[in-house]
Amino acid sequence: MKVATAVKVGNMKDQDPEMRGIVEIVDTPVKHPAPGEVLIKVAYCAICGSDPHVIGGIFGWEPPFGIGHELSGIVAEVGEGLLTDIKVGDRVGGNFRNVCGKCYYCTNAMEQFCENATEEPGMAEYVLWNEKQCVKLPENVSLKAGCMIEPVSIAVRAMDKTNIKVGQNVVVSGGGPIGLLNLQLMNIYGAANLTMLEPNPARRELALKYGAVHVFDPLTDDVRAETMKITDGHGFDVCLEVSGIPSAAELLVDIAAKCARLVYVAQYPRNYNLPLNLYDQLYMKELDITGIFVSPYTFSRTAHIISRLDLDDLTAVVYPLDQVKEAFEAHLTGRYPKVLVQCNPDME
Numbered sequence: 001m002k003v004a005t006a007v008k009v010g011n012m013k014d015q016d017p018e019m020r021g022i023v024e025i026v027d028t029p030v031k032h033p034a035p036g037e038v039l040i041k042v043a044y045c046a047i048c049g050s051d052p053h054v055i056g057g058i059f060g061w062e063p064p065f066g067i068g069h070e071l072s073g074i075v076a077e078v079g080e081g082l083l084t085d086i087k088v089g090d091r092v093g094g095n096f097r098n099v100c101g102k103c104y105y106c107t108n109a110m111e112q113f114c115e116n117a118t119e120e121p122g123m124a125e126y127v128l129w130n131e132k133q134c135v136k137l138p139e140n141v142s143l144k145a146g147c148m149i150e151p152v153s154i155a156v157r158a159m160d161k162t163n164i165k166v167g168q169n170v171v172v173s174g175g176g177p178i179g180l181l182n183l184q185l186m187n188i189y190g191a192a193n194l195t196m197l198e199p200n201p202a203r204r205e206l207a208l209k210y211g212a213v214h215v216f217d218p219l220t221d222d223v224r225a226e227t228m229k230i231t232d233g234h235g236f237d238v239c240l241e242v243s244g245i246p247s248a249a250e251l252l253v254d255i256a257a258k259c260a261r262l263v264y265v266a267q268y269p270r271n272y273n274l275p276l277n278l279y280d281q282l283y284m285k286e287l288d289i290t291g292i293f294v295s296p297y298t299f300s301r302t303a304h305i306i307s308r309l310d311l312d313d314l315t316a317v318v319y320p321l322d323q324v325k326e327a328f329e330a331h332l333t334g335r336y337p338k339v340l341v342q343c344n345p346d347m348e
Helices: 051-055 149-162 177-189 201-209 223-230 246-255 278-283 299-308 321-333
Strands: 002-008 022-027 037-046 070-078 091-094 126-130 134-136 169-173 192-197 214-216 236-241 256-264 288-291 318-320 340-342
Touching (some): 002 321, 022 321, 051 321, 070 126, 070 149, 091 149, 149 236, 149 256, 149 299, 169 177, 169 246, 177 201, 177 299, 192 201, 192 223, 214 223, 223 246, 236 246, 246 256
Parallel strands (some): 169 192, 236 256, 318 340
Antiparallel strands (some): 002 022, 037 070, 037 340, 070 091, 091 134
């Protein structure tokens, strides 16, 4: 089967083409399901904003390694002894991480840190998952929209950690896919003065379409002054940072209200340290600062909510698997909010 594979690690935007990371299609044997496993024929796999970082070497993986984790597909084969009602023909998405359920972290409700977690590359014609990783897609959710189950689950996890109350002032920093999804969820939750910080004009327009009341360009607008104006001098009660840009991470601290909840959702450079005056921000303002790593315990709820979200703009750009290089090139331009790879041409 064909698998999108990182065959060379490096910054995919490096000015020297010889230094760039490279993704190619590699043929590997199809694995068949053992007891408790299912083989999924992959319909779509979306490129995640973290994929170029993985190819860039942020996790220290040695190439070649397969990539892709935001997928949807149809169950093609099942192993013996399934404990769920998953069957051949089911349309599914789900959790790309297979956790053991037995280690210290799994048995203490922290499965995101499972000591024995495994992953199979999802940007492929087929992927082998444990049955517990699968979530059935609702009937009114297409396979194309279904590959958004995983990114929507990240947004759901971020919402869980905000502890938002109806009517609180909310800012979302970063208008990428997760930021735009969180914006929609914040609108459903009843956020007040819902604000998006994003330098890309097209993404600011999408933010307005998805419910933002205010949009600002953090590179040209005086965000601190605008924040005080629209929040009566108090700042934002809930702050989500989804851009992964260090300067944006620092700005969020300045525009947060007293007792605000700050959730850092993005993946930041490994050597970046957030400057934080503990006296000013934790003692005098009692800021509550947290982050997230993947999205445990969210997938069934994500399946319940996904049909309420507008995903058309996020699923409009599609490349076939054989053109995965071109798909990544399109993603890296920043021109599109999301780029999908169709892994089997006979599936819609």
